Amino acid sequence: MSKKIVVITGSPRKNGNSFAMTDSFIRAAEQKGHSVTRFDAAMMQIGGCHACETCFKTGKACSFDDDFNQIAPAILEADVLVFTMPVYWYSIPAQIKGVIDRIYSLVVGGKDIAGKECALIACCEEADLSVLDGVRIPMERTAALNKWTMVGEVLVPGVLNPGDIDKTDGCRQAAALANKI
Numbered sequence: 760m761s762k763k764i765v766v767i768t769g770s771p772r773k774n775g776n777s778f779a780m781t782d783s784f785i786r787a788a789e790q791k792g793h794s795v796t797r798f799d800a801a802m803m804q805i806g807g808c809h810a811c812e813t814c815f816k817t818g819k820a821c822s823f824d825d826d827f828n829q830i831a832p833a834i835l836e837a838d839v840l841v842f843t844m845p846v847y848w849y850s851i852p853a854q855i856k857g858v859i860d861r862i863y864s865l866v867v868g869g870k871d872i873a874g875k876e877c878a879l880i881a882c883c884e885e886a887d888l889s890v891l892d893g894v895r896i897p898m899e900r901t902a903a904l905n906k907w908t909m910v911g912e913v914l915v916p917g918v919l920n921p922g923d924i925d926k927t928d929g930c931r932q933a934a935a936l937a938n939k940i
C-alpha cells in the first residue's frame with residue numbers, strides 16, 4: 760500500500776552523514792511506491808514553542824507564523840513521519856527540536872495525530888552507541904505519547920565528517936528501513 764511519508768531532517772550539512780542516509784531512505788521509499796515530502800528544518804525559519812496555547816486560534820497550527828506552519832498540514836496528512844538528525848551535545852539539534860516542540864500545537868489544537876508510523880535516522884561522532892540515547896529516547900517517548908508506532912531506527916555512531924557514513928552500512932540500513940513501512 761502506498762503511504763504518505765513526511766521526512767523531517769535536522770542537519771544543516773547538505774553533504775553530511777544524516778542527509779546521505781536520508782537520501783538513501785527516500786530513494787528506497789519512492790521505489791516502493793510511497794510518496795515522500797521532505798522538509799529540511801535547518802534551512803527553514805522555525806523557532807521554539809511559546810507555550811501560548813493559542814494553537815489553531817488564528818486558523819494556522821501556530822500563532823507564531825513561521826515555517827513550522829508549512830510542515831504542520833503535512834504532518835496532519837502523513838501516514839508516516841521520519842525524523843533524521845545528528846546528535847548535538849548528547850541531544851536533539853535545535854534546528855529540528857523546534858519542529859518537534861511545536862507538534863504540541865497539534866495536540867493542544869485537538870487534532871487526531873494518533874496511529875501514524877514513525878522512524879528515526881540518526882548519527883554521531885563518538886563510537887559509543889549510547890550517545891544516540893539522547894535522540895533515541897525522546898523520540899521513542901514522543902512517539903509513544905502521540906500513539907505513533909516506532910517502526911524502525913537507524914542509529915549510526917562513529918561518523919564525524921561528511922562522507923564518513925560511506926565507511927559504515929548506514930545508507931544501506933536507511934534504505935532497508937523503507938521495507939518496514
Ligand SMILES: Cc1cc2nc3c(=O)[nH]c(=O)nc-3n(C[C@H](O)[C@H](O)[C@H](O)COP(=O)(O)O)c2cc1C
Nearest residue numbers: 770775776777845846847848849883884885918919
Ligand atoms: C554543535 C555540534 C555538537 C555535536 N555534539 C556531538 C555529541 O554530543 N556527540 C557526538 O558523538 N557527536 C557530536 N557532534 C558530531 C556530529 O553528531 C557528527 O559530526 C555527525 O556525523 C553530524 O551529522 P551530519 O553530517 O548529518 O550533520 C556534534 C556536532 C556539532 C556540530
